[in-house]
Amino acid sequence: MKLSIVGSGYVGTTIAACFADLGHDVVNVDIDEDIVDSINAGVAPIHEPGLDELVEQYAGNRLRATTDYDEILDTDATFLALPTPSNEDGSIGLGAMNAAAESLGETLSKKDGYHLVVTKSTVIPTTTEEVIAPRIEAASGKTVGEEFDIGMNPEFLREGTAVEDFLDPDKIVLGANTDRAHETLDAIFDPLVQRADDPAVIKTGIREAEMIKYANNAFLASKISLANDLANICKEFGVDSYEVLEAIGLDSRIGSAFLAAGLGWGGSCFPKDTAAIIAAARSRGYEPRLLQAAVDVNDQQPHRMLELLGDRFDPRGKRVAVLGLSFKPGTDDIRESRAIPLIDALLDAGADVVGYDPVAVESMREKFPSIEYTTTAADALAGADAALVATDWDEFAALDDEFDEMREPIVIDGRRIVTRRDGIDYESLV
Ligand code: UGA
Numbered sequence: 001m002k003l004s005i006v007g008s009g010y011v012g013t014t015i016a017a018c019f020a021d022l023g024h025d026v027v028n029v030d031i032d033e034d035i036v037d038s039i040n041a042g043v044a045p046i047h048e049p050g051l052d053e054l055v056e057q058y059a060g061n062r063l064r065a066t067t068d069y070d071e072i073l074d075t076d077a078t079f080l081a082l083p084t085p086s087n088e089d090g091s092i093g094l095g096a097m098n099a100a101a102e103s104l105g106e107t108l109s110k111k112d113g114y115h116l117v118v119t120k121s122t123v124i125p126t127t128t129e130e131v132i133a134p135r136i137e138a139a140s141g142k143t144v145g146e147e148f149d150i151g152m153n154p155e156f157l158r159e160g161t162a163v164e165d166f167l168d169p170d171k172i173v174l175g176a177n178t179d180r181a182h183e184t185l186d187a188i189f190d191p192l193v194q195r196a197d198d199p200a201v202i203k204t205g206i207r208e209a210e211m212i213k214y215a216n217n218a219f220l221a222s223k224i225s226l227a228n229d230l231a232n233i234c235k236e237f238g239v240d241s242y243e244v245l246e247a248i249g250l251d252s253r254i255g256s257a258f259l260a261a262g263l264g265w266g267g268s269c270f271p272k273d274t275a276a277i278i279a280a281a282r283s284r285g286y287e288p289r290l291l292q293a294a295v296d297v298n299d300q301q302p303h304r305m306l307e308l309l310g311d312r313f314d315p316r317g318k319r320v321a322v323l324g325l326s327f328k329p330g331t332d333d334i335r336e337s338r339a340i341p342l343i344d345a346l347l348d349a350g351a352d353v354v355g356y357d358p359v360a361v362e363s364m365r366e367k368f369p370s371i372e373y374t375t376t377a378a379d380a381l382a383g384a385d386a387a388l389v390a391t392d393w394d395e396f397a398a399l400d401d402e403f404d405e406m407r408e409p410i411v412i413d414g415r416r417i418v419t420r421r422d423g424i425d426y427e428s429l430v
Helices: 010-021 033-040 051-058 071-073 095-108 127-140 164-165 179-195 207-237 241-249 268-284 290-314 337-350 362-369 377-381 401-405
Strands: 002-006 025-029 063-066 077-080 115-119 148-152 171-176 201-205 320-324 352-356 384-391 411-412 425-426
Touching: 002 071, 002 115, 010 025, 010 033, 010 051, 010 063, 010 164, 025 071, 033 063, 051 063, 051 164, 063 384, 071 095, 077 095, 077 171, 095 115, 095 127, 095 148, 115 127, 115 179, 127 148, 127 207, 148 179, 148 207, 171 179, 171 207, 179 201, 179 384, 207 241, 207 268, 207 290, 241 425, 290 384, 320 337, 320 377, 337 352, 352 362, 352 377, 377 401
Parallel strands: 002 025, 002 077, 025 063, 077 115, 115 148, 171 201, 320 352, 320 384, 384 411, 411 425
Antiparallel strands: 148 171
């Protein structure tokens, strides 16, 4: 089929390249000329394992990029994969989605045949039907359910394993307003269903599809926060939280994934999506107590780490190394990284912070230009009075003699990654 993807961020670029790999003819539409040039030159505009290879393989044949919305006219369906960032109050920001819906509507006013518009971005239930579709109708002069249909297909890929996750999903969620739209979605996803390892295909309504995405992320974020809450209790009683969590994960009703306790969850999705669904619930008069508690536990973990440091010494004037700056290993993305509130708290306490990360130093330098950064973990540790581990990069598990160069070999580990040995004053956050 001929598909257009509006937006070339993590999700848009990944799905464009993967749809091309599935045999579709794909055009990626973005307002950023640098991104468009990069894709057309066969170079992925973001770093994702496996993505460069796909973009290189398909650019110029089944995959191309453009700034011209008119190229959508020759496609059967358009996926809207634009950012939905948080507003000040945590509610969802729809500026980019609305602008894209209007541009798409203007374009579709010139189309003769049927078109399907699919929301890929994470949006609050009712947004596709009540915000996006009316904008397309107003700009195109067409009626939803007649000349065009709408659908919602949430994405569950993770940064760092995006291509793999897209091409081998647990489930494919297809929300649509008509049978015709469902049939079109089936035709788009059939090559993926055929190729992947037996994914469940959930055919549902549009607002159910929208909510499935929030419920999925809210559940996972809450699962981690519950693990952290339990792990904090373990810590108070001198109980090994990792042994406890490993044991409960064996109960098939609980499952072992997303039970890694520690400094908490960051990234571009969990914090934004939990905030957005909490704000949306409140706007309808419902107070989501458990979700708010999940956020509160998450906010508290970096401060608990500071308390553990404070039990050793007053951080004022002390050199404190922060190992790991990205929100998780395998990425240079620092959005909502737990290292940020940690560094903030250290600076508030008057510490001299030295940061190290294998790939995220330059991103963090923009956020905290005045702290010191090093190019190796060894340099960050040399002369440090303590080390706080914020991200579970594998290389931190291999650190050994490097700790001997610290002024005081105090290691407080927020991710249970450092290998314990004699000579290190080691304490796990949980
Ligand atoms: C998350 C979801 O896992 C994806 O399914 C979803 O598609 C995506 O959000 C999205 O909405 O776009 P992502 O943010 O890339 O993916 O990262 P995760 O691997 O889920 O990690 C999120 C955070 O949770 C990280 O800070 C990680 O360190 C933390 N985490 C994860 C834990 O603290 N403990 C765990 O056991 C697992």
